[in-house]
Amino acid sequence: MQNRNRGPIKSSMLGAILAAVAVGAVISVSVTRMAGQAPATRSLRTVDDKPNFSGIWQTNNEAHWDLEPHAARPGSVMQEGIYPYPYAKVPAAPVVALGAAAGVPGSLGVVQGDGEIPYTPAAETIKRENSEHWIDRDPELKCYLPGIPRAMYMPYPFKITQSTNKIHMAYAFANAARTIHLDDVERPPDYTYMGHSVGRWEGDTLVVDVDYFNGKNWFDRAGNFHSEALRLEERFTAISPDLIQYDVTIDDSNVFTRPWRISMPLYRRVEPNMQLLEYRCTEFAEEFNYGHLRKEPLVTLWEGETMIVNITRKVPEGDALYDWYRK
Amino acid sequence: MRARILTLVGVGLVVVVGLVGSTQVGLMGQTAGTQADASLRTPWGEPDLQGIWTEEFDTPLERQERYGNREFFTDEEYAEADNERARLLAEQSTGEGDRRSAPGSQNDVAGAYSNAHLSFKHLGRRTSLIVDPPNGRLPALTPEAQALANTEREWRRALLRSTETCELGLRACSGQEYDPTPSPRRDEPAPRYNTGRMNRHDDPEDGAFGDRCLLGHITPSETAFGGNFRRIIQTQGGITMYYDQGQGQGFQRSIVMDGSPHLPETIRQWFGDSRAQWDGDTLVIDVTNFSPKQDFMGSRENLHLVERWTRTGPDTIEYEVTIEDPTVWVQPWIVRQELRKQIEQENRIYYEPRCHEGNYGFPALLKGARLNEEAYAAGTGPHPATFDNATGSGIQRFPGSR
Numbered sequence: 173m174q175n176r177n178r179g180p181i182k183s184s185m186l187g188a189i190l191a192a193v194a195v196g197a198v199i200s201v202s203v204t205r206m207a208g209q210a211p212a213t214r215s216l217r218t219v220d221d222k223p224n225f226s227g228i229w230q231t232n233n234e235a236h237w238d239l240e241p242h243a244a245r246p247g248s249v250m251q252e253g254i255y256p257y258p259y260a261k262v263p264a265a266p267v268v269a270l271g272a273a274a275g276v277p278g279s280l281g282v283v284q285g286d287g288e289i290p291y292t293p294a295a296e297t298i299k300r301e302n303s304e305h306w307i308d309r310d311p312e313l314k315c316y317l318p319g320i321p322r323a324m325y326m327p328y329p330f331k332i333t334q335s336t337n338k339i340h341m342a343y344a345f346a347n348a349a350r351t352i353h354l355d356d357v358e359r360p361p362d363y364t365y366m367g368h369s370v371g372r373w374e375g376d377t378l379v380v381d382v383d384y385f386n387g388k389n390w391f392d393r394a395g396n397f398h399s400e401a402l403r404l405e406e407r408f409t410a411i412s413p414d415l416i417q418y419d420v421t422i423d424d425s426n427v428f429t430r431p432w433r434i435s436m437p438l439y440r441r442v443e444p445n446m447q448l449l450e451y452r453c454t455e456f457a458e459e460f461n462y463g464h465l466r467k468e469p470l471v472t473l474w475e476g477e478t479m480i481v482n483i484t485r486k487v488p489e490g491d492a493l494y495d496w497y498r499k
Numbered sequence: 500m501r502a503r504i505l506t507l508v509g510v511g512l513v514v515v516v517g518l519v520g521s522t523q524v525g526l527m528g529q530t531a532g533t534q535a536d537a538s539l540r541t542p543w544g545e546p547d548l549q550g551i552w553t554e555e556f557d558t559p560l561e562r563q564e565r566y567g568n569r570e571f572f573t574d575e576e577y578a579e580a581d582n583e584r585a586r587l588l589a590e591q592s593t594g595e596g597d598r599r600s601a602p603g604s605q606n607d608v609a610g611a612y613s614n615a616h617l618s619f620k621h622l623g624r625r626t627s628l629i630v631d632p633p634n635g636r637l638p639a640l641t642p643e644a645q646a647l648a649n650t651e652r653e654w655r656r657a658l659l660r661s662t663e664t665c666e667l668g669l670r671a672c673s674g675q676e677y678d679p680t681p682s683p684r685r686d687e688p689a690p691r692y693n694t695g696r697m698n699r700h701d702d703p704e705d706g707a708f709g710d711r712c713l714l715g716h717i718t719p720s721e722t723a724f725g726g727n728f729r730r731i732i733q734t735q736g737g738i739t740m741y742y743d744q745g746q747g748q749g750f751q752r753s754i755v756m757d758g759s760p761h762l763p764e765t766i767r768q769w770f771g772d773s774r775a776q777w778d779g780d781t782l783v784i785d786v787t788n789f790s791p792k793q794d795f796m797g798s799r800e801n802l803h804l805v806e807r808w809t810r811t812g813p814d815t816i817e818y819e820v821t822i823e824d825p826t827v828w829v830q831p832w833i834v835r836q837e838l839r840k841q842i843e844q845e846n847r848i849y850y851e852p853r854c855h856e857g858n859y860g861f862p863a864l865l866k867g868a869r870l871n872e873e874a875y876a877a878g879t880g881p882h883p884a885t886f887d888n889a890t891g892s893g894i895q896r897f898p899g900s901r
Contacts, residue, residue: 215735219543226734316856331753333732333739335549336542340732340739342751347770349741349751349850351730357846364851388856448753450768454712454855455792458703465865467701467872 216413218334223376223410226334228441228448231325231418234279238394239434240289241281247274248393249307266307269474269481276393282325284433289396295427302395310390314461315453317348317365319389320382320404321420321434329441331448339371339378344451352380359384363400378408399426414440539810543735546780546810551730551841551848556623557723558836562635566626570635581622588619617724623837628719630819631833644797644827650690655889657684658698662887671890681884694794698889700868703861708794710861712854714745717752717770717786718795718804718822719834728841728848738775738782747854754784762788767800769793782808798824814840864888 218224237248247263254260267274281287291299302309312318318326328344339352352371359368368384387400405421416438423431463469474481541547566572572580627635640648656675659665660682665672685699696707708714721727728743737756743749754773762772772788786804795802805821816838823831841847867888874880 218735224734226737314856317851317853331739333737334734335732338549338732340730340741342739342741342753347750351732351741351850353846355843357844360846360849360851362852365853365856366850445759447755447762449766450753450770452713452750452769458711462703462862462865465862465869466703467869 214413218336220336222334222373222378224334224413225332225339225378225408225410225416228329228331228446229416229438230327230329230441231436232439233282233325233436234277235282235325235434235436236322236327236392237276238279239281239283239392239396240394241283241287242276242279242394244278245276248276249274265481265483269476269479282434282436284435290429290432291427292429295397299395299397302390302397304395306393306395309395310393311388312390312393313457315346315457316388318343318345319365319385320350320367320369321406321422322389322391323348323350323366324406324418324420324438325436328451329446329448342448344448346453347450352378363387365389367402367404376410378406380404380406380408382406397427398422398424401426408438411437414442536813539813541733541735545733545735545777546782547733548731548738548782548808548810548816549733550843551728551846552816552838553726553728553841554623554719554721554836555620555839556625557620557721558623558625558628560628560719560834561637562627562629564634564636566635568633568635569626570630571624572626577622577624584622619724625835628834628836629832630835632830638828638830638832640797641825641827641829647691648797654684654687654690655695655697657682658884659887659889661882661884662698663885664887664890669890671887679885681882685884692792692799694792696889698884698887700864700888703865706861706864709745709748710864712748712858712861713769714748714854715742715750715769716744716793716795717742717773717806718820719836720744729838730848741848741850743848743850745854747849747852747857749850749853761785764788767791771802771804778807780809782806784808795822796827798822798827801826811837816840 214227215224218226234242246261247267249264249266250261251264252260253262263274283289289299307313312322312326323330323341323343323345326343326345330341330343333340333342337353337355339354340349341352342349348366350366350369352369354371354373363386364384365386365388367382369380369382371378371380373379382404383402385398385400385402387398387402390397402422402424404423407417407419409417409419411417417435418438419433419435421431421433422428459470463471471483474483539547541549566576629635629637632638652673656673659672660675660678661680662672665675665677668677689697689705693704693706694708696710697705699705703711714720719727725746726743730741730743732739738754740752740754741749742752750770752770752773754775756775758776759774761774762768766772767788767790769790769792771786771793773784773786775782775784777783784804784806786802786806789800789802791800793799793802801824803823805823807817807819809817809819811817818836818838819833821831821833822828868883871880871883871886875882
């Protein structure tokens with residue numbers, strides 16, 4: 173069995189050298205720890221001399237809430253309190269029962285440059301409406317396929333299986349997956365949620381072009397969105413055996429005035445017993461999607477020991493699914 | 500190496516198209532001998548199971564008794580059985596014998612499928628998927644499994660008793676006597692967590708898994724016309740499988756290969772917990788920890804599978820699975836299949852469109868039930884229990900019922 177365990181640094185790569193200077197100490201620790209971790213010892217490089225990305229990964233940031241810089245807020249769904257100021261809103265009925273667990277953590281954002289997504293004026297309006305109607309519009313809440321890049325930074329782990337002609341990414345959320353084709357294959361017969369991923373290696377960086385989207389995905393829970401014209405260039409660069417720098421250039425002339433870029437690290441889940449568990453949310457979202465169609469709806473009034481929350485679901489105009497069966 | 504594999508796949512397809520009858524026998528003989536072929540190994544030296552794989556033939560789960568303990572048809576038997584099957588399918592597609600096709604009848608518009616618009620696989624060379632017990636028949640159910648199945652069947656039939664289906668004595672009524680008074684059993688919960696179609700749509704849980712987009716199982720689930728495609732990708736010491744099943748109800752299967760034990764008993768999953776290791780050139784996967792909601796022919800949380808995946812040739816994998824559940828069957832049983840490699844470049848495995856994102860049918864079913872109730876309450880419609888919204892499909896989903 174071949175096992176070209178050459179260590180984490182390929183000396184010809186300038187980027188890798190710089191990275192090595194920055195995180196050299198971390199790498200040493202990491203390699204030592206891994207070496208002690210029999211029986212499933214993982215090579216640092218594959219037989220075709222690429223960084224070995226196989227394993228389970230996850231981001232550790234707030235991008236899934238909002239790609240753009242944002243202060244923490246008290247609720248993922250908010251309403252006006254006693255003041256008219258936007259900064260003085262309070263949690264609204266759908267989340268008030270969850271108290272401090274329903275807030276949104278702050279973040280400096282992951283959008284490179286000035287931190288703002290360059291929407292066209294018309295798209296900016298749609299984005300704002302999306303965020304105001306988050307519960308009704310966000311496809312994540314319905315357990316729809318998350319799309320790329322969103323699947324990469326949702327708060328769930330994903331597993332990379334790296335072969336020589338394919339690299340597979342399996343996401344815990346919704347049992348979703350994508351195959352990155354390093355070889356030449358036909359496109360799917362129709363536009364997709366998860367896109368069509370074609371990859372190539374540029375030195376130690378995996379570069380993936382993704383397109384063929386159906387335009388039904390969002391980027392985050394803040395209403396950031398795109399159209400079917402979305403094209404991505406993802407770059408996966410090994411910083412250490414347990415750290416990948418993940419950069420995405422996002423281009424969609426229907427929605428944005430220019431291409432823009434997000435950047436974040438992906439962290440290896442290094443727990444010895446780490447494995448991908450299911451999050452089969454098609455089932456979890458049934459009450460959300462269909463609960464109001466029960467003969468006797470379960471949720472109309474929630475009574476706790478100290479509060480009563482009345483939850484009445486009003487579906488807004490313009491939701492294709494609800495409009496269809498309202499007829 | 501890649502070009503060579505593609506050529507071999509191409510040759511394989513020509514053979515299949517030209518000589519459906521005789522190919523399989525040749526392939527059967529190929530087992531084991533070809534495993535040493537370096538082209539069937541990954542660049543890192545493990546047996547290469549990678550690619551898109553499916554069962555290209557239609558094989559009944561159980562063997563007809565007249566074939567005794569024989570795993571394969573003789574050439575004469577095969578020709579006769581395949582022709583007879585083709586004749587029956589053609590008869591159905593022209594309407595003669597198609598029970599749904601009387602124009603204007605309720606059955607005429609109740610089905611989502613018709614034989615005229617489906618292409619069916621040829622019969623395979625195997626007399627049955629089951630190879631053990633040697634007679635190719637399912638082992639007997641345990642008394643408790645039989646009792647539970649009977650209880651459930653009676654309850655489902657009770658929900659049909661006021662429908663036209665029973666009034667007309669149609670087959671789908673399955674012997675239930677017609678009674679215009681709706682059964683009081685309509686208010687009972689299902690005898691166990693529901694997975695199938697019932698003639699009641701009070702709640703999402705009353706929906707069949709197929710209607711809820713919750714089908715999908717790692718057990719063999721091919722149909723006579725439909726595929727069950729698996730994409731296998733390997734890395735050194737690791738493997739992953741994606742299943743394209745049930746018209747958009749495919750799923751990712753996670754497989755652990757680090758030698759660790761199964762998940763704790765408290766963690767249950769729809770697709771179980773798969774622990775794999777190489778046994779020589781065969782990948783052996785032990786699967787336990789199924790969810791009590793998941794169902795395979797009545798087997799739920801106690802289902803235990805031991806799968807053996809062996810690359811037997813340039814475009815074949817032999818798949819064997821031992822199926823065990825002592826609460827359901829009196830003994831374990833074994834299914835064997837030959838999976839065929841599909842052309843990589845054509846990429847014909849679909850992770851989407853998924854059933855769930857386009858599931859307009861299921862909320863419509865629930866909404867329809869609410870509207871029927873409203874109409875009945877307003878005195879403008881019949882009792883909701885007189886509608887049959889359960890038996891119209893005409894497609895029997897489980898391998899055992901083909």
